[in-house]
Amino acid sequence: MIDMRIQKVTDDISIQRSVDNGTEEQRKIVLEILESVRREGDRALLAYTETFDGIKLDRMRVSEEEIHEAIQSFDPKLLKVLEEAAKNIRRFHEKQRRETWITQDENGTILGQKFTPLDSVGVYVPGGTAAYPSSVLMNVLPAKVAGVKRIVMVSPPDQNGKLPAGVLAAAHIAGVEEIWKVGGAQAIAALAYGTESIQPVDKIVGPGNIYVALAKREVFGKVDIDMIAGPSEIAVLADDTALPHEVAADLLSQAEHDPRATSVLVTTSRTLAEETAREVQKQLEQLPRKEIAKQSIDEYGVIYLAPTMEKAIEVVNQIAPEHLEIVARNALELVPMIRHAGAIFVGRFSSEPVGDYFAGPNHVLPTNGTARFSSPLNVDEFIKKSSIIYYSETSFRQNAEKIAAFARLEGLEAHARAIESRLKKPVRPE
């Protein structure tokens, strides 16, 4: 039986979290796979797929017929739900789009920022039970909205050489046209270095197992990567208006993800603390994934009892949770005091799964306290900026001497001379 620990908040709290950085052995395997794919291309991909996924493929690329079949076989009602979720996600991310801007001053100086979508992005989609259609939508759509022209999906096939219908349906809805049946570190290698059939990409996103994570870390620099996600986390910030059976259900929705997931309640109400602990026990027993949820709650579940809402908010900021729910009086008014959280779910009806699947904001969120400095996956991450600098002759002549002096202060004479070369008469007429 699981009894969630209730802990009074006095001073600083210490948060237990689980991070998996892989073993030396795993790192060695990954380096080997990367090197093989680099050297042998498609041949290595097919061989690893046979070894790890148990299927000898004739063709790695998913055909249009396969996508068509998947959609035909898919529950039409669920397809509608996926489409509606995609619409919401697209709409929220469209609000993040930014336009190139330039400014001009009276001397004719033009300065600006040019926003350009990345040329190509690879999206990794895990296989097996971790193959989530929602993850396809959340990773593909921000890139699509950003204007990325080439989006490449990779995912390991099952033993019959197929990808799950839900994943293919979601890819189709999101507008992915290039899908390859290849997974693991070998898929990351193909995306980073390219093979005979798979062109390399500029950035790789999407969750994966430890081999995928280590491979992403290795190819970082050659290509960009998204964050390496840790186990999922939820913190519920609540006062005595919250309902214990709802809070408990939300804590468990996080705990069922992973034995290393973290579920925390921070509350000012002793009654809520005690009743929620009881509800967690009760609901846990009835869950299909109860073994996973039990381990998670047992090892990482805590209820913090804070003397005031201010103190409770301080605890939340210390945790910097991936997901935060606020169920309290005037919940919206507390939002500005939250400094660190990936996504903030406000009010009783904003249960975390609302955001996981449907509302529109991204479910790819900073874990492991990195909400202190990172953000949910968003359109900015698929767009790079270039500075634009145009100096007119007037603005140049006004500032040339100052710029040359600054360069000489730093001992960079050629910089100063590059400026001064423009002050001489041109060698031939312009």
Added chain:
Amino acid sequence: MIDMRIQKVTDDISIQRSVDNGTEEQRKIVLEILESVRREGDRALLAYTETFDGIKLDRMRVSEEEIHEAIQSFDPKLLKVLEEAAKNIRRFHEKQRRETWITQDENGTILGQKFTPLDSVGVYVPGGTAAYPSSVLMNVLPAKVAGVKRIVMVSPPDQNGKLPAGVLAAAHIAGVEEIWKVGGAQAIAALAYGTESIQPVDKIVGPGNIYVALAKREVFGKVDIDMIAGPSEIAVLADDTALPHEVAADLLSQAEHDPRATSVLVTTSRTLAEETAREVQKQLEQLPRKEIAKQSIDEYGVIYLAPTMEKAIEVVNQIAPEHLEIVARNALELVPMIRHAGAIFVGRFSSEPVGDYFAGPNHVLPTNGTARFSSPLNVDEFIKKSSIIYYSETSFRQNAEKIAAFARLEGLEAHARAIESRLKKPVRPE
């Protein structure tokens, strides 16, 4: 004698670049330093400073008097130049600031993005001849404009226990109040883990030697870091309107930075190609840092001769240079065709040092082809986003069933039940 290689562009070009990922030995030293600082705090910092910088410090923190003295000793005319540069940098970066937004629909759904500055940022400033006041301004001011409250500067002291006056003056102008005399991997460790006297930060930026770079890579995840910069690069895109002595001067301004710097001219004019090669030879001989520039031009300098401007632009996009100058007819009209470049300097009077020191855009730029997916240092990198999700009872009841169905499609029963728990009657009145 150096003769820049002129190469006709036919098909794809191959770009030679130098990347230093450190040796195993260097990595071992860095891990040792990180561990020592973690364990022994200030004591380790002082010991390493004595060993590496040759000075036994009584006090690591720079005092107000020291800053005051530095400013007094500094050329007042140069101080004015620094102040004007700072004003330009601040103004350009202020245009990048973004505001928290929320939207509301007719069902009462509220969605938004909350922008919050990081709590604290560490800025590394190299010592010795690489101690550049411009680098202080370029790294500190975007964080300042973002609204970061605590900005901590670290830099190794000289053998007299001092930091250069220019660096202290720039720090003062940029508004840095916390400066520590500590450098190398030990400074990075202090910023990431904290010591008795130095509180840890959330993000570390600024250039450094290979030990600093390796240390940043190691602490990444615990804190955020900026990109690890490679050697500097310039590409000049020019037609026959460009003046060879100016183009040559600009190529050399990059080459004097580092023997591994890359300077490239891409032109449609054979005359410009040949005359620039001659000018480079001539000007090189008169440079104080000619040994460095010579090595760089010799090893990494190339002139590409392209049959058309379209082809020339294609070459530039393949290079994805850190700095790009466009000196050609209708130069501004070519900017939209540039897909990959850190900063784009347009027209004859926009020599690269204009941007290095003065114009306002950041001089911390993506090197080594990473302009394909990265951006100049900017305000966004000191601000994180949190999603805001509020569902009203109406929006919740409209969508609850769909969300629960989506969760069940993915086999996450507790997610579905978290939604359905809200559909039951509350256990006690709200």
